[in-house]
Amino acid sequence: MDNFTAIALAVFLPFALAFVLPLVEKLLKGYIGWYAFSVALLSFGLIAWVLPVISDGDTIQGSIRWLPSLSIDLSFYADGLSTMFGLIVSGIGMMILWYSNGYMSKKEDLPRYYQQLLFFMGAMLGMVFSANTLQLFIFWELTSITSFMLIGYWRNKPASIYGATKSLLLTAGGGLFMLAGFILLRSITGSFELATLLHDPAAIASLKTDPLFLTTLILIIIGAAAKSAQGPFYIWLPNAMEAPTPVSGFLHSATMVKAGIYLLARIHPLFSGTEAWFIIVSGLGIFTMLLAGFLAFRQTDIKAILAYSTISQLAYMFTMYGYTTYHEPGIGVAAATFHLLNHATFKACLFLVAGIVAHEAATRDIRKLGGLRKEMPITFIIATIAALSMIGIPPLNGFLSKEMFYETSLEMGHLLGGVFTYLIPAAALLGGVFTFAYSVKFIDGIFLGERKKEHLPEHIHDPSFNMLAPAGLLAGLVVLIGLFPSVAVHYLIEPATEGILLENVDLHVKLWHGFTTPLIMTIITLILGILVYTKYDDIGERQDKMNVRYPWLSINYFYDMIVDGAKNKSSVFAAFMQPGPVKPYLVSLIVLFIVLGAIPTFFVTATLIPANLNFNIPLYEGIILGLVIISAIATAVLRKYLQAVIAVSALGYLVSLIYIYLQAPDLAITQILVETLFTIIFVLVIVKIPQTFKETISTPVMIKDLTISAAVALTVLVLSLNVNQGIVAPFESLSYYFIENSVSLAAGHNIVNVILVDFRAYDTLGEIVVLCLAAFGVSNLIKSGVERK
Amino acid sequence: MNNTLLSITIALLFGIGTFMILRKDIIKIVLGMTILSHSANLLIFSSGITGGKTVPIITEEIAQHTTGIIFTDDLVNGILAPIVPEGTEMLFVDPMVQALTLTAIVISLATTSFLLILSYRVYKEHNTTDVSKVRRLRG
Numbered sequence: 001m002d003n004f005t006a007i008a009l010a011v012f013l014p015f016a017l018a019f020v021l022p023l024v025e026k027l028l029k030g031y032i033g034w035y036a037f038s039v040a041l042l043s044f045g046l047i048a049w050v051l052p053v054i055s056d057g058d059t060i061q062g063s064i065r066w067l068p069s070l071s072i073d074l075s076f077y078a079d080g081l082s083t084m085f086g087l088i089v090s091g092i093g094m095m096i097l098w099y100s101n102g103y104m105s106k107k108e109d110l111p112r113y114y115q116q117l118l119f120f121m122g123a124m125l126g127m128v129f130s131a132n133t134l135q136l137f138i139f140w141e142l143t144s145i146t147s148f149m150l151i152g153y154w155r156n157k158p159a160s161i162y163g164a165t166k167s168l169l170l171t172a173g174g175g176l177f178m179l180a181g182f183i184l185l186r187s188i189t190g191s192f193e194l195a196t197l198l199h200d201p202a203a204i205a206s207l208k209t210d211p212l213f214l215t216t217l218i219l220i221i222i223g224a225a226a227k228s229a230q231g232p233f234y235i236w237l238p239n240a241m242e243a244p245t246p247v248s249g250f251l252h253s254a255t256m257v258k259a260g261i262y263l264l265a266r267i268h269p270l271f272s273g274t275e276a277w278f279i280i281v282s283g284l285g286i287f288t289m290l291l292a293g294f295l296a297f298r299q300t301d302i303k304a305i306l307a308y309s310t311i312s313q314l315a316y317m318f319t320m321y322g323y324t325t326y327h328e329p330g331i332g333v334a335a336a337t338f339h340l341l342n343h344a345t346f347k348a349c350l351f352l353v354a355g356i357v358a359h360e361a362a363t364r365d366i367r368k369l370g371g372l373r374k375e376m377p378i379t380f381i382i383a384t385i386a387a388l389s390m391i392g393i394p395p396l397n398g399f400l401s402k403e404m405f406y407e408t409s410l411e412m413g414h415l416l417g418g419v420f421t422y423l424i425p426a427a428a429l430l431g432g433v434f435t436f437a438y439s440v441k442f443i444d445g446i447f448l449g450e451r452k453k454e455h456l457p458e459h460i461h462d463p464s465f466n467m468l469a470p471a472g473l474l475a476g477l478v479v480l481i482g483l484f485p486s487v488a489v490h491y492l493i494e495p496a497t498e499g500i501l502l503e504n505v506d507l508h509v510k511l512w513h514g515f516t517t518p519l520i521m522t523i524i525t526l527i528l529g530i531l532v533y534t535k536y537d538d539i540g541e542r543q544d545k546m547n548v549r550y551p552w553l554s555i556n557y558f559y560d561m562i563v564d565g566a567k568n569k570s571s572v573f574a575a576f577m578q579p580g581p582v583k584p585y586l587v588s589l590i591v592l593f594i595v596l597g598a599i600p601t602f603f604v605t606a607t608l609i610p611a612n613l614n615f616n617i618p619l620y621e622g623i624i625l626g627l628v629i630i631s632a633i634a635t636a637v638l639r640k641y642l643q644a645v646i647a648v649s650a651l652g653y654l655v656s657l658i659y660i661y662l663q664a665p666d667l668a669i670t671q672i673l674v675e676t677l678f679t680i681i682f683v684l685v686i687v688k689i690p691q692t693f694k695e696t697i698s699t700p701v702m703i704k705d706l707t708i709s710a711a712v713a714l715t716v717l718v719l720s721l722n723v724n725q726g727i728v729a730p731f732e733s734l735s736y737y738f739i740e741n742s743v744s745l746a747a748g749h750n751i752v753n754v755i756l757v758d759f760r761a762y763d764t765l766g767e768i769v770v771l772c773l774a775a776f777g778v779s780n781l782i783k784s785g786v787e788r789k
Numbered sequence: 790m791n792n793t794l795l796s797i798t799i800a801l802l803f804g805i806g807t808f809m810i811l812r813k814d815i816i817k818i819v820l821g822m823t824i825l826s827h828s829a830n831l832l833i834f835s836s837g838i839t840g841g842k843t844v845p846i847i848t849e850e851i852a853q854h855t856t857g858i859i860f861t862d863d864l865v866n867g868i869l870a871p872i873v874p875e876g877t878e879m880l881f882v883d884p885m886v887q888a889l890t891l892t893a894i895v896i897s898l899a900t901t902s903f904l905l906i907l908s909y910r911v912y913k914e915h916n917t918t919d920v921s922k923v924r925r926l927r928g
Binding site for chain 2: 614617635645648671686710713724751752755756770
């Protein structure tokens with residue numbers, strides 16, 4: 001198996017195996033989770049198999065023919081960046097699927113749950129390995145859709161529906177902005193192929209000087225920010241916590257929300273190094289980091305605390321990717337990438353802990369929790385390790401990347417000079433202080449302090465092995481990466497950084513590198529953090545009060561206003577457009593027909609009635625057409641159904657007489673057959689229903705309906721007269737082609753038949769389909785029982 | 790056939806059909822639809838009968854364009870059904886409108902039958918053939 005096949009299989013197997021999952025479930029029943037786990041294991045193994053090649057600095061590229069006629073191929077590109085993401089996605093996926101075996105009750109709809117998780121994993125892997133922007137977009141939106149379905153997993157909870165809708169509107173909507181950005185990128189550089197673009201200095205140079213550079217950048221960043229819950233788009237992530245906790249841990253902390261970060265890293269060579277890149281990316285990052293860290297204080301749901309913390313931590317990465325414009329890019333990019341990996345481990349671990357707590361203590365409200373350390377000692381240790389790593393305490397992995405964040409911020413401030421020398425490091429420090437506060441709150445609120453008996457069940461204990469083991473493994477990883485960073489750095493971070501910067505990087509990350517300024521900043525963070533923590537609940541209460549007094553301070557206020565407004569307005573519009581009775585619909589259609597029929601005719605011909613009409617009417621023609629009109633009027637006037645049906649049949653046979661007279665034998669035969677069939681069907685139906693119906697038409701209605709009918713008749717008259725004068729016929733008739741070729745190409749002498757079964761055979765096929773559908777409809781309408789009287 | 794009279798007939802049929810589909814009686818609506826489809830078929834069909842005496846049909850251009858076989862709609866020149874006899878040059882009515890109309894006739898059979906059974910079903914469910922009494926169609 002070559003490397004490309006391994007990557008393609010890693011992407012496709014989750015999809016393929018998810019499709020057959022409902023069938024496998026019939027065999028495995030409650031053990032279906034292990035099947036899903038092995039799929040993730042398989043993908044992880046396949047990606048790990050190519051890791052040695054990638055960490056040597058090579059890339060893997062290839063494509064599968066997909067739509068050759070549109071020159072669209074499925075192409076995959078694996079470098080250090082995408083491989084690291086692939087390993088995070090499948091690796092965390094493994095842990096989550098393992099954990100789900102303990103977490104999800106066997107009464108739940110397990111096939112749907114696991115199938116959607118596997119679809120998500122496949123989409124995520126497909127996205128990170130995509131070699132062109134369109135394919136990336138498709139997989140990107142696929143992750144949004146699977147996320148939507150997983151957030152709304154409990155379909156009957158209004159909060160789930162609200163959260164799912166919000167996430168779909170914001171992330172998939174942001175994706176559309178990104179698509180617009182990709183199209184602009186294509187029109188500037190001439191390529192959808194990311195892999196080629198990245199290695200094309202000329203194209204990158206032309207992009208950076210293009211007048212549309214800024215627009216393109218902003219459009220793509222909107223997509224990334226919406227997905228990674230940055231800036232004003234952050235509001236969907238807290239509501240996404242309605243998903244089952246393993247889903248939140250997988251999608252909404254470790255993987256899907258990092259798609260925006262992935263996109264930033266992927267397009268880094270194209271857009272970085274410009275002032276706009278720094279201002280937009282870092283600006284968004286610093287703003288979100290502080291806002292989300294601050295807003296975490298008023299959260300009472302332990303998952304919501306984690307959600308705000310995720311937003312804030314993702315903002316670190318945004319900030320650092322933005323820095324590269326000014327200082328030597330190696331450190332910032334490496335730090336962001338390293339933090340990404342570390343965050344995936346400790347945050348997924350914290351979510352698993354939150355799930356365990358909710359599962360055992362039956363509440364996620366931090367005000368009701370407390371003092372669980374004695375009853376859940378192992379969970380307590382795991383949670384503490386992960387939380388301390390998030391704060392940045394040595395020797396855990398979070399400490400390493402947090403130090404690197406401080407270091408880059410210091411350097412960035414120094415490079416910008418002036419007031420920024422202090423502002424940027426201060427912002428970073430403040431972000432760290434907030435992180436300290438909410439991390440401590442998470443541990444303190446759940447495990448320390450008094451046990452609140454009145455809110456908690458009597459017996460709480462550590463969970464089953466299947467829930468504890470994945471969390472424990474992740475906590476172990478947090479410690480291991482912290483103690484031996486060089487392994488992770490060598491195999492994952494260095495290749496990923498090389499993939500982002502497209503140059504060789506040599507990184508040295510050590511646990512202890514002297515008594516440096518970043519270390520002093522860490523110490524300051526701890527001291528300030530403790531001070532802030534003593535006021536934690538006060539700050540939260542104040543935020544609540546502010547929110548009540550000034551609801552418009554919240555972005556959610558505007559989101560709800562827009563969405564509710566759209567809902568209300570559209571229901572008003574729908575009620576106006578669809579009043580109920582059929583008649584208004586018909587009238588509006590007819591009026592539209594009059595407007596669209598009469599006015600263009602007038603514009604084309606400049607006169608409504610042609611001047612040279614022929615009123616020389618032969619007697620027999622007059623008789624036939626006169627009978628047609630009489631039978632139509634009879635159909636309208638006769639009250640008894642049977643009489644009306646006889647009149648309409650007479651009309652049909654008269655029409656076939658016209659066809660005979662006008663040299664159309666095929667039409668005449670068809671018309672006679674159809675008319676006979678129709679009359680039989682009609683008679684069969686009307687014997688089953690009352691023979692008559694007396695409709696009394698009031699004078700105003702009569703006048704209105706007659707006016708409408710007369711207008712229709714006039715419109716048709718104008719149309720028909722002009723058509724028959726050959727005036728409204730600006731194009732050459734297709735008929736010449738059929739006449740010329742019917743014998744030579746189709747070997748048929750009856751041109752009408754040849755057209756139907758040969759030249760325009762697809763039309764006839766469509767006609768047969770209509771007949772079939774009508775037959776199905778009729779048989780079902782007759783067969784199915786009467787539901788209501 | 791006299792084009793003007795044919796046009797007037799088609800227009801009258803359209804008017805009558807329209808009036809009928811605006812009624813409350815569901816069977817009358819179906820019958821109205823039948824009349825409408827007849828008139829629509831005739832309208833398509835008659836659009837192939839261009840010319841009459843005012844517009845010359847067989848122009849030099851068309852004669853050159855067609856190799857051997859030409860067609861006309863002009864009744865005066867002795868038209869034939871669009872069936873090509875072996876090895877002769879003939880004048881035809883327009884075959885394309887006939888093909889279109891033929892398809893339309895068959896489809897109108899399908900839709901009218903469906904409508905009829907639907908009205909039967911409406912009667913079964915609601916015990917009336919008055920559509921204004923069927924309130925479950927509300928949006």
